[in-house]
Structure formats: structure tokens, C-alpha cells
Amino acid sequence: MHARWVIPVEPDGAILENHALVVRDGRIQALLPSDAARRQFQAPASVELPNHVLIPGFVNAYTCAAASLLRGFADDAPPVPEQDVGHNEIRWATAEFVRDGGELAMAGMLRSGTTCFNDASPFPDAIAEAVQRCGLRACLGMSVSDTPSAWAGTRQEYLAKGIALRDRYKDDPLLSFTFALRRSPALAEPWMKEIMVLADELDVPAHACLHASRAEIERSLQQSGQRPLARLTASGWLSSNFILVHMTQLLDDEIALLARSGVHVVHCPRSSLKLARGFCPVVKLLAADVNVALGTDGIAGGNGTDMLAEMQCAALLAKAVADDATTLPAAAALRMATLNGARALGLEQDVGSLLPGKWADVTAIDMQVPECQPLYHPLSQLVYHAGRQQVSDVWVAGRQLLRSGRLTTLDADAILARAAGWQQRIGAQTRAAVSA
């Protein structure tokens, strides 16, 4: 594929003009000037993107795709105690709900340039099936919880079902796994040790929402006299195999602790703003060498799955929070939305940048629109001005899933029809549940 600009994310800040990405067997074989590519390679098919920026596909490091069927339910509402609107509302969800919600979310993800997502939906088997049909890359959360749901009744059942799912799909190149721990109180449970040993054995990261609100901190102090991070530190589980989501309440010594332990942070700026959770100190974290990725959070509480919008919000907000207009430049924002997500999920050898050898997970963005012209700086224009309607083409492992703005593997009309069906079937019922 020949593009006017290629921004490979590695090396940092590079903007290559009139370059070509050569793809073979789903992986990037070469990235070189278009002229040279036309001489050296005889491609069976070639794509011309004369007005486009080509970037690694976005990695959404935390979402709950199934919750898309409850989009907007939590708008302007007080946050629920567990800080996890989507999960609470979809406890009663069925596999069918998760499949339809997952496909709806995936349609939105592809239309905004995401190629990989870390998902915390219940019924991850339904997400796995949808992902296989759709062709997206996903990291599936194996939930572990003592709270019964339609997916599993006991902690043992959660664990057994999660492990069985991983065993079934462990050779699928599009699927990887995490342990989804979700609620911070659970992190203090004795059985957490079993999970963390298992996570290390299987080399599977674990993720949890932590320090997501002042209320969470205050509850923890009341219960144990310690902040949640201190409880977790005492357990000895913090490592580079651990992903902490939100992190809007952080003291400076906690940032140093995160840096020492190699923990990854997932920043969900639009959700954090909307739920008034506080401000994640992104610039301080990055300065301390903590890997900070971006996520959209669950769709019920958040604002959808538009990583381009999330990246823009993260870029703008970080400057104001750090009180420095020059900090977190556009290149750093794009890296958070791509490579840092891949690192957090343990996938940086395979995706997150356009280095030869990695999977060809690629997003093309058309810059020939009034909102992005004139175009002096393709990278900052992309971060500060582009919108999701400019995402024209998306490939995952070399397979084209979006072509000139149209989904190739998903049936948008059918997805919308099923969404309308769910709206009718559960609208009244769920409204009642939410207001109860």
C-alpha cells in the first residue's frame, strides 16, 4: 500500500512521505519509499492512498464491547459505587446480547481505526466468535469474580470457563487473553494469589480498575487504613504483568512505585471526565517511565469506542493538567494510542507500530477534507484535527476490514437492526433496573 504519509510510530516522531508498506502473509515485509517499492516488489495487488496518512491501527487498551447495547444509559447519572457502570448493568446479559453488542462495538471500532481491543465483556466466548467473524484482533478478559452472573456462578466456574476459552483459542493469532479482575476490593482477597501465580505461569497479563475515583480511595482507607495501591503493593502482585486502569487519583510516591514495579497504566480520559473521576497525571507518569496506554472504557459509562477522539482528548487534557502547552506532543499521544497499548497487553512484538515483521494492522486516514487543510504537519493535524469519518481503510493482519469507509466483514444494516431489536426488548426493563 502506497501512502502520501506513513507514520510508523517507531522510530518516534518519524513521518515518511510517499512511502509504501509491503505486506506478505499478513505481516509487514518492508516499509520503504514508494519509488523503490515499485521497482523492488511485484505486488499481486496494490492500494493507492494519495491523500492519506497511514498509521498502526489503534489499540484500545480497555473497553467493554458488549455494553454498547446500553450506550448512553449512564449519561449524567451519579457513578455507581463500583465505578463500573457497564459491568453492573450487564450482569444479566446473555451470550446473544454480548454477541450483538460486541458486533455493534466492533463496527464502531473499525470505522474509527481501531485494530485491537482489550475487552472486559462477560461471555468472552461470544466476543471470540464475533471477533473471528469480523477479523479484528482482541485481547479477551477472563473475568474472575465472586459475584454470580449469567456467565458464571462461582469464582471457580469463572476461572474454569476462562481457562477453557484460552485453551480453545490459544493458537489463534488474532486472540490473546488477560485476567480481568475489575473491582478493586477483590484484589485484597486471599484467592488473588492463585490468579497471579496462574497469570505468571500462562504469561497472561491481569488488569483491574484502580484509583479510579476519590470515593474508591476513601472506602479503602475506611476499610483497611490503606489506599488501594498500598494494599496491592503489600500483596506483592505489582509487576509488568499488571495493567491498572483509570488511575485518576495518584500521589507522587505512588507514581514512583508504579515506575519501579513496571506496571502499565490505561488512561481513559473521556470516561474519567464524564464520570468526574479526577485527572490522571499522564505527563508525570510518562516522565517517570511508566507505560501509559489509552482506552475508551466501557461504552455504557464512556463515550463509545472512538480512539481517534480519545487520543485527541488525551492530548489536549494532558497539557492542561500538566500546565504546559508543549508537553505530550502529538507523537507521544499517537504512541499512547498504539504502541503503548500493545506493550501493556504484551503484544508489542506483534503490533503497535509499522515495523517490518509485525502484523500488518494498519489504518488509513484521508486528510483531503476542509477540516484538515492546509496540512503543514501531518502528525499534529491527525491528532488535533482529524475525525473518525476520515478513517477510510483498515487492515488487520493484512486483511482489509474497512474499504473506503465501508465494512467488509460486518453487515452494518443487520447490526443496526439487531441493535434496534434490543432497544425495544430491553429498553423499559433496563431503565427500570438502572433507576432502581
Place this chain on the structure above:
Amino acid sequence: MHARWVIPVEPDGAILENHALVVRDGRIQALLPSDAARRQFQAPASVELPNHVLIPGFVNAYTCAAASLLRGFADDAPPVPEQDVGHNEIRWATAEFVRDGGELAMAGMLRSGTTCFNDASPFPDAIAEAVQRCGLRACLGMSVSDTPSAWAGTRQEYLAKGIALRDRYKDDPLLSFTFALRRSPALAEPWMKEIMVLADELDVPAHACLHASRAEIERSLQQSGQRPLARLTASGWLSSNFILVHMTQLLDDEIALLARSGVHVVHCPRSSLKLARGFCPVVKLLAADVNVALGTDGIAGGNGTDMLAEMQCAALLAKAVADDATTLPAAAALRMATLNGARALGLEQDVGSLLPGKWADVTAIDMQVPECQPLYHPLSQLVYHAGRQQVSDVWVAGRQLLRSGRLTTLDADAILARAAGWQQRIGAQTRAAVSA
């Protein structure tokens, strides 16, 4: 025009389903259920919007359209002392530059649903001509300054040219005027009195950027021992005829002062974040009954002219700044982006809501896309999930300027070609100027 939902903004929070807006001679004649409209009115032409939300067009209460030709120049750069990137960079601008930049900005405004903008470009005569060709509604800033520019060499010349422009266009229903004072140091000048007397005589509002950054406050304290607002108060010029832009640095007693004086505030959240100017206390201002409108700021320093994105950012940010997820609900955010802007500009009798008698300045947004389905709450879905690509149709005074996403009065290809020309002609030159 028949729409699935009409959100008239007045009464507050109303969402009317299957309603019709009857337009006659450019004004709204009636707003009533579609069934009744089909019985009572025999429209010569009718528009069917079965999946759409109809809202009053956005009022961008502060921008500098001409600066669009310098889009992205200030990205990640330290703020210039005067806090006004666009204006500093386009001092050397010509009428041709302003016309072409203005049309580029107007294309972006229409494509994102804006029907009225308050503009601070130099060469407002070029903007006036572009506006007349395009059909948008604009409030033109009559700059008054002691800093020579290509538009005027002396304060007297600024004033004379501004007044002459107003006299030429004062009967044009699409054009209104403000005094654009811009730089806060000027507000302490003795000649300000002349301007404010004139503003009252002509019933023209004046606007200035104020309390836009901590640096501005500190400079003022050094120079005069007073904060800028105190200097302005001492002059006696604060009134409901005054619009203060940015206001990211406000003490509680200053908020009370603004409320007492009836001053309007224009909040530019994305620009304030990007330039690390601080956080405008929107919720406190609204609680004190200060009228708060929304603006995108100049395009060189800001993020374009997408009021839908600006509204979403304002809605999310206000919750975090106020530490309350339930505050500034979606209806309030939409009102800021429409009616409050009209009030600030003295146009609330004519635009800003869909009340019969007002001009038919209307925007239709298609909600039948994966990112906005299912749709339980049209108003919050619009504020939190919709993107500019969903803006399908825009009318100003009943004239359709955007039809199914296509501009009817502006030639997008020609505008892009001219933007490319400017990029070539001034790119190198301006880069040098900016880095100097």
C-alpha cells in the same frame, strides 16, 4: 421539515418526537406534530428526516475564521504572550488570505452544524463578502487596536473602517457586529471609553479575551497591582453588552462580579486545554446565572470549528472540573452551544432556539449510525456520541446550505485547491516567522 426528533432548546430539555418545523420566508412559522402539520399546512416543499435530530444551528461565539489557513501552526508550541496565536500570525494577512481562509473555515462550520459565528478576523469586509456568498450568519468583529496591521495602520483607521463596514451592512439580516478588543492590555487605555460609549450608542457588544492564562494575570499584577478584571471593573465598562472570552482564571468573588454586571462569558474548552490556560469554572458561572456560551477560538491555536466536538468537550470537562458527574447535563451543554451564544451576541430574539418567529437556522443530525445506536436518549446521545460526519443538513434563514452532507453554496474542491495554493505560497515563510 419533518424529523424523528426535534430538540428546540426552548423549553429547556424538551425532546419532541415526530415533529415538523414549518418555515416561511426564512422564519419558523410553527413547530408541531408531523401529523398535524401535514393536515394544517400545504408546504410547497417538504424534507423528511426519519432518523434525524433537528436542533437550532450551533452558534460559535468566538473564532477567527481567516486563521484556518494556518491550521496546526501552533500545535505543541509554547503560547505566545498575547494568548492569541491566530491574530499574531495573520497581522500580515491580505484580504485575499482572509477571504480564502474564511471560506475554508465556513466549509468546516457548515459540515459540523454551525449556522452563526462571531468572528475576529482582520479584513472583516472580506469575511462579510464570503458570508454573503455562502449564506451563513456571522457577527463581524470591528477590531480596534493601536497595533498596525495590513487592515489598518492606526486606531482611528481601525475604528473608521469598522464603522463604515457596519454602516454598509447594517440592514443585512445575516450580519451583525461587535467591537473586537482582543488584547487585555488595551482595555486599560483611555481611548477605551470612546469605544464603550460608541458600543452603547450603536447597541453593539464588545468582546475581549480576558483572564485567559495565569501569565496574563501575573503580568497585570506586575503592571498595575490589579488583576485584569479589576482594572476593567474600575473603568466601569462591564455590562451585558460585554463578552469576555476564555476566563480560565477566576476567583469566586470575580464570578459574583460577572454575575452582577451581566457580562457574558465565552468558554473555548479545547483551545484552553491545548494551550494549557487552565480550567474555566463553567458550572460555578452557570450556577451564578452568568450566561456562558461556547466558542472554538481561532483555528491556528485551537482545533478547528467543530462545535459538536467543542460541545462534547465542554460537557465532559465541566463534570470533572466541578467534581460532579451529574452536573452540566446534556441539555445544558446544548444550550451553551446554541441559545447562550445567541444571547451573548444579542441575537436571542432571532436565533439560538427553534421558537416560532425566529429565523430558521437549523441543523439536522443523522443518528442511524453504529456509533449512536441503540438510541435511548436522543439528547444525551447527540451530546456525548455524535460526530460531525452525522451532520446531514443545515439551513440558515430557511436556505439550505448543506444537503445530505454536501455544501450547496460553497465549492469544496475550489476551496481545497486554494488552501493548497496558500500552503505552498506561505508555508516556508510562515514557518520561519513562527519559529523566529
